[in-house]
Amino acid sequence: MSKILVTGGAGFIGSNFVRLLLDETDHEVINLDALTYAGNLENLADLESNPRYSFVRADISLRSEVEAAFSSAPDKSSPEMVVHFAAESHVDRSVLDASAFVNTNVLGTQVLIDVARARGVERFLHVSTDEVYGSLGATGKFTEQTPLQPNSPYSASKTGSDLLVRAAHHTHGFPAMITRCSNNYGPYQFPEKLIPLMIANALEGQKLPVYGDGLNVRDWIYVGDHCAALLAVLMQGKAGEVYNIGGNEERENIWVVKTILELLGKGEELIEYVKDRPGHDRRYAIDGSKIAQELGWKPAHDFAGGLRETVTWYLDNKDWWQRVRSGAYREYYKRQYGSD
Ligand code: NAD
Ligand code: DAU
Numbered sequence: 001m002s003k004i005l006v007t008g009g010a011g012f013i014g015s016n017f018v019r020l021l022l023d024e025t026d027h028e029v030i031n032l033d034a035l036t037y038a039g040n041l042e043n044l045a046d047l048e049s050n051p052r053y054s055f056v057r058a059d060i061s062l063r064s065e066v067e068a069a070f071s072s073a074p075d076k077s078s079p080e081m082v083v084h085f086a087a088e089s090h091v092d093r094s095v096l097d098a099s100a101f102v103n104t105n106v107l108g109t110q111v112l113i114d115v116a117r118a119r120g121v122e123r124f125l126h127v128s129t130d131e132v133y134g135s136l137g138a139t140g141k142f143t144e145q146t147p148l149q150p151n152s153p154y155s156a157s158k159t160g161s162d163l164l165v166r167a168a169h170h171t172h173g174f175p176a177m178i179t180r181c182s183n184n185y186g187p188y189q190f191p192e193k194l195i196p197l198m199i200a201n202a203l204e205g206q207k208l209p210v211y212g213d214g215l216n217v218r219d220w221i222y223v224g225d226h227c228a229a230l231l232a233v234l235m236q237g238k239a240g241e242v243y244n245i246g247g248n249e250e251r252e253n254i255w256v257v258k259t260i261l262e263l264l265g266k267g268e269e270l271i272e273y274v275k276d277r278p279g280h281d282r283r284y285a286i287d288g289s290k291i292a293q294e295l296g297w298k299p300a301h302d303f304a305g306g307l308r309e310t311v312t313w314y315l316d317n318k319d320w321w322q323r324v325r326s327g328a329y330r331e332y333y334k335r336q337y338g339s340d
Contacts, residue, residue, distance in 0.1 A: 001027055002079070003029075003077070003080060004021060004029055005082045006021070006031050006082075007033070007060055007086035008039070008085030009029070009032070009044070009055075010039035010040055011038050011040075011086075012189045012223065015040075016188065016224060017227045018053070019044070020231060021231070022047060022050055024231070026052075027081075028053075028054075029052060030056060030072060032056050032060070033086065034057065034058060037190075038089065040188075043188045056072050060086050060111055060112050061104055063111050063115065066111055070115055079119075080121065080122045082125070086108065087104055087108075087158065087161075088100050088104050088105060090190075091155070092192070092336055093332070094152055095153065095278055096336070098154075098157070101154055105157035105158055105160065106161055110164050123234060125177050125179065125237070126176055126178045127230065128180045130182045131152065131154065132150050134149030134150060135283060136283040136285055138283070140285070141286060142180070142244060142287060143244065143289075144180075144244055169240045175239040177241055178242045181226050181229070182220070182221050182246040183219060183284070184221055184226050185222065186222050186223035187223070187310065189223070191325055191329075195260070196314060196321065198260045198261075200325060202266045206270075210254060210271055210274065211277045212273075214252065214257070216283065217250050217252055217282070218250070218256075219246045219250050219284050219285045219286050220306075221249070224300075225300055225301055229243075232297045233291070237295065243290060243294075244291065245288060246299075247299050247303065249299075249302065249303035256307075259307060263307070264311065
């Protein structure tokens with residue numbers, strides 16, 4: 001039984017992954033998270049008494065804090081594996097101010113690599129995004145060979161982190177894999193992202209802000225499917241390799257928004273077309289044939305069913321997102337959308 005250190009385990013995908021590790025493996029899990037606005041220990045409240053789970057509050061850009069987390073086991077032994085989610089993750093925030101993105105995503109990733117190398121970590125999984133490939137036209141899909149052409153400060157900072165991980169493998173033989181996934185949705189997603197934002201606004205009778213013409217396309221994957229793919233790469237992936245992960249469910253944004261309204265029994269008069277996101281990528285789509293062929297992984301959820309389940313989760317967990325939408329989030333909302 002190994003120890004797995006998960007960074008960003010209090011965020012959306014990280015908390016779903018920690019839950020999967022505890023449910024489906026025998027490993028011990030150390031959750032390292034700085035608890036930024038996006039990190040919420042409520043996401044894992046039911047796991048706190050699990051003897052295989054521990055939490056360490058630490059900032060990945062601060063070496064002393066990362067060192068302390070690596071030594072946090074009772075016998076001070078280092079984790080054998082690392083799964084790295086911690087990041088600033090929201091494109092719109094990176095447009096407003098990119099500094100935290102460079103600090104956490106670029107510098108923080110290098111600090112983590114340095115400590116993990118010094119501690120002799122055996123497997124390091126860097127969780128990245130399809131946004132590093134830039135934007136597609138009407139046809140084609142991203143493969144692992146697609147050139148890296150990030151367009152937003154967020155995706156540029158993630159590309160920087162991917163290149164640092166790649167260089168650590170090439171230069172030092174650091175045993176790292178990189179995954180690049182498409183748009184996730186599901187329980188515990190922070191309501192600044194399209195799907196939970198639209199659900200929460202519709203439930204509160206607020207306008208649903210659709211950027212531009214609403215025809216940008218994303219390839220949606222249920223978070224549980226992404227987590228299952230990550231576990232497959234962590235256990236069976238080859239060091240030095242990149243694996244694309246996608247849902248094979250391309251949709252225009254306006255289709256997603258209208259479907260949410262339909263599921264909630266609300267009218268389309270709530271839709272408001274607003275100013276486009278600067279530099280807005282038009283279309284993402286993943287070619288997932290490598291991970292399917294080499295590791296036998298494919299998504300299990302279709303988008304229609306996954307979206308229905310997700311809407312139900314937000315209906316059943318109103319307290320969670322209403323708490324999250326109070327406080328500092330209101331300031332951000334005003335800055336981004338120009339209204340409360
Ligand atoms: P999130 O914003 O919900 O969570 C990020 C977590 O990282 C939070 O818990 C936050 O507290 C923590 N964190 C931020 N800065 C930190 C720091 N300096 N030190 C330690 N912890 C810090 O993000 P998410 O949507 O769960 O995404 C997780 C990862 O997956 C990110 O690396 C993101 O780039 C990648 N990814 C996300 C998606 C998606 O659709 N959400 C798709 C592909 C890849
Ligand atoms: O593709 C993977 C990426 O998906 C991840 O790397 C990012 O961390 C994650 O945030 C997500 O990025 P996007 O920018 O695609 O996700 P977001 O939910 O912000 O937006 C999805 C689409 O919806 C995008 O075309 C912009 C549009 N949108 C978004 C918001 C918040 C709107 O039309 N209105 C909105 O208010």
